[in-house]
Amino acid sequence: LIPLILVAFVAILAACTPSHDQSTFDTAGPIAKQQADLFIFIFWVAVAIFILVEGALIYSVFRYRSRPDDKIPRQVHGNTRLEITWTIVPAFVLLAIAVPTVKAIYDHATPPTDRGEPLEIVAIGHQWWFEFRYPSLEIVTANELHIPTDRPIVVTLQSQDVIHSFWIPKLAGKLDMVPLNDNVFWFLAERPGMFYGQCAEFCGVAHAHMRFRVFASPEEEFGQWVTAMRTPPDAPEPDSPAALGRTTFLANCSMCHSVDSYRSGGYGDEIAAQDLRWDTLVEQREESPIVSGPNLTHLATRNALAAGVVPLTEENLLKWIQNPASIKHGTRMQANAAVYKTSNNHVDLTDEELGNVVAYLLSLEPGEGGPAEAIPP
Numbered sequence: 001l002i003p004l005i006l007v008a009f010v011a012i013l014a015a016c017t018p019s020h021d022q023s024t025f026d027t028a029g030p031i032a033k034q035q036a037d038l039f040i041f042i043f044w045v046a047v048a049i050f051i052l053v054e055g056a057l058i059y060s061v062f063r064y065r066s067r068p069d070d071k072i073p074r075q076v077h078g079n080t081r082l083e084i085t086w087t088i089v090p091a092f093v094l095l096a097i098a099v100p101t102v103k104a105i106y107d108h109a110t111p112p113t114d115r116g117e118p119l120e121i122v123a124i125g126h127q128w129w130f131e132f133r134y135p136s137l138e139i140v141t142a143n144e145l146h147i148p149t150d151r152p153i154v155v156t157l158q159s160q161d162v163i164h165s166f167w168i169p170k171l172a173g174k175l176d177m178v179p180l181n182d183n184v185f186w187f188l189a190e191r192p193g194m195f196y197g198q199c200a201e202f203c204g205v206a207h208a209h210m211r212f213r214v215f216a217s218p219e220e221e222f223g224q225w226v227t228a229m230r231t232p233p234d235a236p237e238p239d240s241p242a243a244l245g246r247t248t249f250l251a252n253c254s255m256c257h258s259v260d261s262y263r264s265g266g267y268g269d270e271i272a273a274q275d276l277r278w279d280t281l282v283e284q285r286e287e288s289p290i291v292s293g294p295n296l297t298h299l300a301t302r303n304a305l306a307a308g309v310v311p312l313t314e315e316n317l318l319k320w321i322q323n324p325a326s327i328k329h330g331t332r333m334q335a336n337a338a339v340y341k342t343s344n345n346h347v348d349l350t351d352e353e354l355g356n357v358v359a360y361l362l363s364l365e366p367g368e369g370g371p372a373e374a375i376p377p
């Protein structure tokens with residue numbers, strides 16, 4: 001048993017090392033830094049109290065242990081000075097912990113005014129993937145959040161179904177995504193890079209596989225991404241696999257998946273108002289019990305599939321469409337598709353049709369034609 005406990009202990013410690021993808025100690029922004037500092041401060045306070053209490057306990061056990069010639073010791077009842085001390089000292093310790101904790105909570109809620117124009121993002125949790133909307137840029141995407149560095153990102157958290165939690169260990173979090181009750185917070189990336197995000201509230205079967213990625217890049221590079229997201233793909237060559245795949249996609253997949261973030265908002269114009277309010281939710285559910293799937297705009301430019309579970313490759317994409325549960329147990333993809341056109345939880349497409357859909361999806365990248373419409377300032 002002891003080796004097992006040691007292995008578990010080492011595994012837990014390994015998860016804390018800064019080199020780990022989801023380490024909260026390898027901070028890349030002020031919010032995560034403040035949270036890590038607070039954790040370390042409270043940790044050492046707890047260590048000091050642990051040593052004092054356990055030390056006093058061990059000392060007493062040995063010093064006052066039973067001896068052969070023991071007599072009944074002097075009986076004492078009450079010690080006002082001691083009782084006041086052990087009430088006041090812990091009160092001060094709690095106060096010392098509470099002040100920086102409350103400050104961190106308020107700092108997390110209020111974006112700074114001296115670090116550039118904040119970028120507003122709406123993040124929506126779905127079972128089991130993340131939707132990201134950029135209201136000011138009229139962009140919708142899923143599972144891969146692009147942000148500029150050195151600029152506050154103000155995130156409004158929403159949920160389309162159950163409670164999820166938004167967490168980017170190296171940048172910020174955790175904060176719950178609650179249906180019909182927006183939570184707002186901010187974070188900032190001080191260095192460019194890819195950061196892993198994760199749903200941190202148990203939300204059903206595929207909770208552990210509800211991941212996302214954050215790509216932080218300097219302002220200019222972020223601007224290029226914005227332009228690219230608003231640039232439609234080139235039309236596929238007539239009769240090419242991609243063109244045939246497009247037809248199959250429109251007939252089978254487009255009820256749930258939009259590939260057009262720059263015009264439709266991914267949910268159709270009427271719902272593109274960037275707000276999942278009660279009436280919209282009710283209307284959406286009454287009209288169709290199907291939960292919309294992730295927006296697939298420029299899928300070919302993405303890094304991963306199935307909300308960050310596997311790398312985006314032709315092979316994985318084919319497997320994903322053919323039998324999503326083989327990649328992500330519990331996924332709603334097959335359940336949604338089942339309503340339309342499946343048998344035995346497999347999409348009812350021929351191998352050729354599947355190959356064409358994959359060819360079409362992998363052709364989705366910014367075309368030569370430039371942005372569809374002017375980019376909002």
Ligand code: CUA
Binds near residue numbers: 125163165203
């Ligand atoms: Cu969403 Cu856990």
